[in-house]
Amino acid sequence: MAQIRQRVLGAGCARRLLHRAARVLNVPRRRSCRIFLPLAVCALLGPAPGLDAQKFYPDDPVWRMPVPISIEKARSRKLSDYYDFFRNTFARPGERVDSRACNVNTVDEVPDSGWFVNRPYPPAVAQAVRGPGTDRPPRPPFTVVKVKTEGVTPGFEIDDAAGARYYVKFDPRTNPEMATAADVIGSKFFHALGYHVPQNYIVYIDPERLAVSPKATLTDQYGKKRSLSSRDVDEILLDVPKQNDGRHRAVASLALEGTVIGPFRFHGMRRDDPNDWIPHEHRRELRGLFVFAAWLEHEDSRAINTLDTIVEEDGRRYIRHHLMDFGSILGSASVKANSPRSGNEYLFAFRPALAQLFSLGLWVPLWARADYPDLPSVGRFEYRIFEPEKWKPEYPNPAFLNRLPDDTFWAAKRVMAFSDELIRAIVRTGEYSDPRAEDWVVRCLIERRNRVGRAYFKAVLPLDGFRVDDGRLLFDDLEVKYGFAESRSYDIRWRRMDNASGKMSELQAAGPAVPRVAAEYLAAIIEGAGRSLTVYLRKGREVVGIERYHAKADSCAIYR
Numbered sequence: 001m002a003q004i005r006q007r008v009l010g011a012g013c014a015r016r017l018l019h020r021a022a023r024v025l026n027v028p029r030r031r032s033c034r035i036f037l038p039l040a041v042c043a044l045l046g047p048a049p050g051l052d053a054q055k056f057y058p059d060d061p062v063w064r065m066p067v068p069i070s071i072e073k074a075r076s077r078k079l080s081d082y083y084d085f086f087r088n089t090f091a092r093p094g095e096r097v098d099s100r101a102c103n104v105n106t107v108d109e110v111p112d113s114g115w116f117v118n119r120p121y122p123p124a125v126a127q128a129v130r131g132p133g134t135d136r137p138p139r140p141p142f143t144v145v146k147v148k149t150e151g152v153t154p155g156f157e158i159d160d161a162a163g164a165r166y167y168v169k170f171d172p173r174t175n176p177e178m179a180t181a182a183d184v185i186g187s188k189f190f191h192a193l194g195y196h197v198p199q200n201y202i203v204y205i206d207p208e209r210l211a212v213s214p215k216a217t218l219t220d221q222y223g224k225k226r227s228l229s230s231r232d233v234d235e236i237l238l239d240v241p242k243q244n245d246g247r248h249r250a251v252a253s254l255a256l257e258g259t260v261i262g263p264f265r266f267h268g269m270r271r272d273d274p275n276d277w278i279p280h281e282h283r284r285e286l287r288g289l290f291v292f293a294a295w296l297e298h299e300d301s302r303a304i305n306t307l308d309t310i311v312e313e314d315g316r317r318y319i320r321h322h323l324m325d326f327g328s329i330l331g332s333a334s335v336k337a338n339s340p341r342s343g344n345e346y347l348f349a350f351r352p353a354l355a356q357l358f359s360l361g362l363w364v365p366l367w368a369r370a371d372y373p374d375l376p377s378v379g380r381f382e383y384r385i386f387e388p389e390k391w392k393p394e395y396p397n398p399a400f401l402n403r404l405p406d407d408t409f410w411a412a413k414r415v416m417a418f419s420d421e422l423i424r425a426i427v428r429t430g431e432y433s434d435p436r437a438e439d440w441v442v443r444c445l446i447e448r449r450n451r452v453g454r455a456y457f458k459a460v461l462p463l464d465g466f467r468v469d470d471g472r473l474l475f476d477d478l479e480v481k482y483g484f485a486e487s488r489s490y491d492i493r494w495r496r497m498d499n500a501s502g503k504m505s506e507l508q509a510a511g512p513a514v515p516r517v518a519a520e521y522l523a524a525i526i527e528g529a530g531r532s533l534t535v536y537l538r539k540g541r542e543v544v545g546i547e548r549y550h551a552k553a554d555s556c557a558i559y560r
Contacts, residue, residue, distance in 0.1 A: 055502045056521065056536070056544055061105040065113040068275040068318035074310060075272050077262040081304045084265075085395050089348050094267025094281040094398035101284035101407055106536075106545040107466075108406065114275070114320045116194045116285040122417035123192045125425045131188040133199040138166050138252045143211045144233055147218050154236045158252070159213075165255040168203070169327060170240035170248060172335045177377035177437070179327035179334045180251040181430030185441075186296060186326025188426045193292055193414055194285065196322045199254040202431050204247040207237055256322060258309035264321050265303050267398035273319050286399035288411030289323075291456065293400075294391035295415050295448050297381055299343045300328035301393050330441055331372075331381025338380045340367050347394050377437045383447035388455040405459035405550040412456035413464055415449050416482055423449070454484050460550050461531035466543045472512045473524055473535065490528035497521040497536065514540045 087093055103110060110116050120127070139161040148155035148167070155169040171179050180202055187200040216228035240248055266286055270276045280286055293301040305325040310317055327334040333342070344367035345352055355363045372380045393400065418426075424442045432438045457479045465476040473492070479485035494509040496519045504523060509515040514537065515522065521544070522537045536545030 055497070055499050056106060056538070060544055061107040061109070062111050063105065063109075063118065065103075065111050068114065068316055070316040071272075071274065071310065071318060073259075074261050074270065074308075074319060076260070079263045079265070079303055081302075084303050085347070088396045088398070089346070092398075093265075094402070095279060096281075096398070096401060098404065099282065099402075100404065101287055102278050102282040104284055107543060108410070108546045108548060110194075110284050110410070114318055115196075115283060117196070119192060119194055121192070121414055122419060122422060125422055128188060128192045128422055129425050129429055131191040131199070131429075132197050133254075134201075136164060136199055136254050137201050138164070138203050140206070141209050141211060142205065143213050144228065145213045145216050147216075147228060147232060147236065154239060155250075156233070156236075166201075166252040167255065168205070168250045168252050169334075170250045173239060173241050175332070175337055175376045175379060176241040177249065177430075177432055178332045178337070178379050180249055181377065181432055181437075182330045182332040183251040183253075183325070183327040185427055185430045186298070186329045188429055189296060189418075190292065190323050190326070192418075192426075195289075196320055197326075198256055198322065198324050200326075201252045201254075202429075203250050203252045204243070205250055206247050207234065208246075251327070253324070256307065256309050258311035258320065261308050261310060261319070263303045263306040264308050266400075270308075270319070275318055281398040281402045283399065284407050284410060287403040287407040288414075290391075290393075290397070290400040290403050291388065291408050291411035291415060291452060293393060294343070294386075294388050295445070295452050296329045297331060297338070297343055298326065298329040299338075299391075299393045300325070300333075302395070302397065330444075331379030333379065336379075337376070340370055340372075340380055342380075342394070343367075343391050344385075346392055346396065373436070373440055375434065375437045375440055377432055377434055378440055381441065381444050383444045383451070386448050386451055388448075388452045405456070406548045408456040409460045409462065409548070412452050413462075413478055416453045416478065418445075418449060420446055450482075453478070453482055457482075457484060460548045461526065461528060461533045463526065463533060466535050466546065468514060468537065468541050468543070471514050471516075473514055473537070474512065475526075475535075477528075479529075485529070488528055490526050493525045493527075495523040495525065497523045516540070 101110075103113070105111050110118070112118055138158070142158045142160055144156045144158055145165075146157035148157065148169070155167065158166050158168055160166065169179065169183070171177055184200045184202055187197045191197050210233060212228055212230050212233060214227075217225055218228040218232055219225050237248060240250075242248055264270070265280060267279065267281045269279055289301060293299070301323075305323065307322045307324050308319050309322065311320045328338070331338050333339065344365070352365060355365075366385050370380075370382050370385050372382055420442075423445050424438075427438055427441050427445070430438070430441075432441075462478040463475045464478055465474075467474050477485070477488070480487055492511055494507045494515050495504040496507055496517065497504055499521050507515055507517065507522075509517075520539060522540060524535045524537070526533055526535065532549050534545075534547045534549075535543060536547075538544040
């Protein structure tokens with residue numbers, strides 16, 4: 001019972017969960033408390049009067065989700081790539097509504113959880129280069145314990161000299177360094193952005209020092225299981241690039257902590273996870289992933305490239321959600337250079353097909369005319385035709401389709417925090433042997449970063465970094481900060497707010513100076529460039545709330 005109390009009320013989340021249930025059953029917001037409170041709160045915890053009306057709670061803003069309920073086990077599952085493609089292409093899984101993300105706190109940020117961690121941004125160069133870790137590089141000699149038979153790239157499972165387990169994948173023969181560099185670079189970027197990812201390392205494997213475990217087995221093309229031999233390993237290595245010294249370059253991913261239970265979906269919830277009570281399509285870190293994927297050209301951002309594990313922390317077992325397999329970013333398609341179509345059209349796109357049909361093949365889309373440098377270690381990566389708002393993954397993603405301007409602004413400000421120096425430092429971890437490849441990837445990421453900022457800052461009033469200094473409300477205009485707009489003025493009007501009811505009352509005060517009035521909560525309504533937002537202060541000093549307004553600003557059932 002203590003765990004339930006801590007989870008539901010420990011971070012002021014009870015009202016949000018009740019409102020979510022009310023929305024699902026189409027119950028008006030102000031009736032949700034009366035209908036569900038006796039069942040969800042009184043029966044478990046006793047009465048909690050006034051739960052629905054209060055706007056802010058003493059622990060707002062919440063920066064960490066409630067302590068998770070400990071679970072003993074969860075069902076392991078496999079996801080068919082084909083099923084996922086057909087379902088997301090020809091059906092509409094998940095809830096499609098213009099509702100704000102349901103896991104944002106009162107200052108419009110995402111609290112830490114098993115999905116996402118608020119790491120410092122901009123990160124220090126050393127932190128970004130380290131990524132999820134650099135303290136466990138594989139130590140030879142290596143022993144093959146399993147051959148990778150799933151996926152599109154050949155690979156092994158190996159144990160190193162210390163007994164640590166790694167998953168090893170290679171580059172295609174036509175594009176040495178391409179997939180391995182992308183996998184390592186991607187893990188650094190997505191870790192810095194806040195996601196859980198594996199530790200990836202560039203390794204060089206000497207086939208002469210590669211042993212095969214006597215317990216290793218292989219399932220052949222006929223479904224027959226037999227012992228793995230050195231010849232099987234040699235046959236796989238024949239299809240991967242070899243360096244002049246006879247070694248093979250590969251990427252080695254350290255096995256994730258905990259018990260693997262399969263991928264997560266970008267919609268719905270896990271029924272066997274009591275901590276998974278927000279539909280995935282309404283999680284901001286999954287909606288905002290669209291922007292990060294577009295920036296890094298990760299059109300392979302689908303459920304098959306995620307992984308859930310059960311981990312233990314402080315005596316509690318819970319599910320941690322990971323992104324993985326970044327070998328298909330930055331112009332790579334893992335087994336070959338990416339198609340020019342990737343990122344520009346879905347795998348199945350009806351309108352372009354009709355355009356080709358009725359123009360008798362004379363219509364040529366813009367992406368088909370893109371120019372790419374001759375850099376096999378990069379594949380096809382560019383910035384000149386990149387339009388963030390029109391970017392597409394391989395097939396529709398429910399969380400991506402539910403993104404709203406406040407979600408994309410949240411993601412874009414994180415992208416813009418990566419300086420030119422920081423981007424180059426992370427790209428250098430891919431260990432490109434050709435300096436031109438490194439320079440091109442860096443240039444593309446810088447230009448694409450700027451396009452992301454220009455595209456998504458204009459949809460909301462792009463103010464951030466709110467603070468009170470010497471009695472004045474200060475903030476940064478990100479469009480001005482990054483050179484996308486000229487310096488401009490803002491209209492600031494102040495209101496007194498009654499926290500118990502949320503009602504506002506007029507104050508004869510304007511401008512950045514915080515009014516000196518007897519009020520626990522004040523609201524500053526800021527307008528500029530045809531857009532507006534409201535900032536809430538507690539006791540005139542602490543920024544406790546931010547509400548951004550845009551054309552699709554429907555309230556979220558949980559956190560609004």
